Amino acid sequence: MTQPIRVRMAPSPTGDLHVGSARTALFNYLMARRAGGAFVLRIEDTDAQRSDPAREAGIYDGLRWLGLNWDEGPDVGGPYGPYRQSERKDVHREAVQQLLANDDAYYDYTTAEERAAEREQQRAEGRPQRYSGIGRHFSAAEVAERKAAGVVPAVRFRAEPKPIQFDDIVIGSIRVGPDEVDDFVIARGDGSALYNMAVVVDDHHMRISHAVRGKDHVSNTFRQVLLYEALGWTPPAFAHLPLVVNRRRQKFSKRDGAQWVGEYRTNGYLPEALVNFLIFLGWAPGDEREIFSLAELVQEFRLERVNRADAVFDPQRLDHFNGVWIRRLDLGDLAERAWSYATAGGLKLSPDQRGYFRSALELEYERLSHLNRTAELMDFFFDDELVPDMRQVRYRRHSAAETAQALELVAALVDEAEPFDDPTLEARMRALASDLDWKAGDLFMPVRIAVTGRRATPPLFATMEVLGRQRCRERLQRALTGLAELATA
Numbered sequence: 001m002t003q004p005i006r007v008r009m010a011p012s013p014t015g016d017l018h019v020g021s022a023r024t025a026l027f028n029y030l031m032a033r034r035a036g037g038a039f040v041l042r043i044e045d046t047d048a049q050r051s052d053p054a055r056e057a058g059i060y061d062g063l064r065w066l067g068l069n070w071d072e073g074p075d076v077g078g079p080y081g082p083y084r085q086s087e088r089k090d091v092h093r094e095a096v097q098q099l100l101a102n103d104d105a106y107y108d109y110t111t112a113e114e115r116a117a118e119r120e121q122q123r124a125e126g127r128p129q130r131y132s133g134i135g136r137h138f139s140a141a142e143v144a145e146r147k148a149a150g151v152v153p154a155v156r157f158r159a160e161p162k163p164i165q166f167d168d169i170v171i172g173s174i175r176v177g178p179d180e181v182d183d184f185v186i187a188r189g190d191g192s193a194l195y196n197m198a199v200v201v202d203d204h205h206m207r208i209s210h211a212v213r214g215k216d217h218v219s220n221t222f223r224q225v226l227l228y229e230a231l232g233w234t235p236p237a238f239a240h241l242p243l244v245v246n247r248r249r250q251k252f253s254k255r256d257g258a259q260w261v262g263e264y265r266t267n268g269y270l271p272e273a274l275v276n277f278l279i280f281l282g283w284a285p286g287d288e289r290e291i292f293s294l295a296e297l298v299q300e301f302r303l304e305r306v307n308r309a310d311a312v313f314d315p316q317r318l319d320h321f322n323g324v325w326i327r328r329l330d331l332g333d334l335a336e337r338a339w340s341y342a343t344a345g346g347l348k349l350s351p352d353q354r355g356y357f358r359s360a361l362e363l364e365y366e367r368l369s370h371l372n373r374t375a376e377l378m379d380f381f382f383d384d385e386l387v388p389d390m391r392q393v394r395y396r397r398h399s400a401a402e403t404a405q406a407l408e409l410v411a412a413l414v415d416e417a418e419p420f421d422d423p424t425l426e427a428r429m430r431a432l433a434s435d436l437d438w439k440a441g442d443l444f445m446p447v448r449i450a451v452t453g454r455r456a457t458p459p460l461f462a463t464m465e466v467l468g469r470q471r472c473r474e475r476l477q478r479a480l481t482g483l484a485e486l487a488t489a
């Protein structure tokens, strides 16, 4: 019988979901969904100072927003809980005791000063800074003396000098030489486990079949392999995802782009676009396709296809995906999502304006690159006090006074046009321009500025249709007042 696929993501509760963690979550999620396995969320909150349960909320929000739902976790429970590392201290402690009992670990009473002196000497001699195992050799009397002097011990794993090797699904066989791993700390003196120890114990007890995480964890994996061996447990399969780098091939950092999933959301990215972007940080379909929904990825994804090469984080590509996804959404769905950005951006919308909002968005969404630009693009539709600034018109062929006369005729046309729609308005306005013997553009630009307050807008007559007769009429009236003032100035 093959082992069921059980994967996990194990973020520390920092208060939001890091994009790197989101990438890890996505790959794990896809692996679980594809295999019909389980996706486990474990909160690694052993650092009591930095962790508090409220901070988990940001992680849950980010994952849900991306659509990466988990099957087991602190909030939903599951058969292998608890799923918060801070609630698993006894299980960790038991394993630490097992290692101590078998002499695979020891209490180390080395003082901080002794450690510092050792590091200093190694530095001076140009040697790598490794713990040499001073604490292995203290006699019972020395230990008693140190205890009496108040030295707080650490529990260290006894790492014998031998090469360590493991097979990685992405990278292949990896090994390090015999001096690479020193006697590392697995627990504090009170028996509470540190990261490497806790992860091994939890992955084992949660029956994790594959540990899929960032490549920056490879050095931990060597230590974890030793722990599995000493505890007599079979390790999961390992897959280390490529490092995320910027376009200059340096580790992706704050300077290269937003770090938190919440920021991408605030900045107007669609979760579909972010998912589509994140999957390419390490995976490719093997052909030219580049647009994938989460559901399509569940079908396509293979861990075996993950690349070994560093993954370049290219913000322009994310923007490209965002544009593609904005135009892929159906208008109703897009309007639903854009609405909250519009209100956050300061538009005063009343619930009965949903239909109007949607019609206006239909005109603008070709130009909408990020949802947080909704208010900025659409505000003129909703500003009932809009006073068009008629100084924006370039009065070259026709003076302000002539323009005012033409706009009077446009106002009359707006009163009469039946139906008040795009083709009727266009036909009537073109006819008016030709009656006046004006170039069409010379007439349309002042009208555009009058009814929208802007020089650049979606197509004029469609815009007027959406604005409606009354708004167009009121705005033309204000434009005429403005023009009268301009003419007398």
Ligand code: GLU
Binding pocket: 009, 010, 011, 012, 044, 199, 212, 213, 217
């Ligand atoms: N808490 C670790 C992290 O956030 C988990 C690493 C792992 O997947 O083992 O990086």
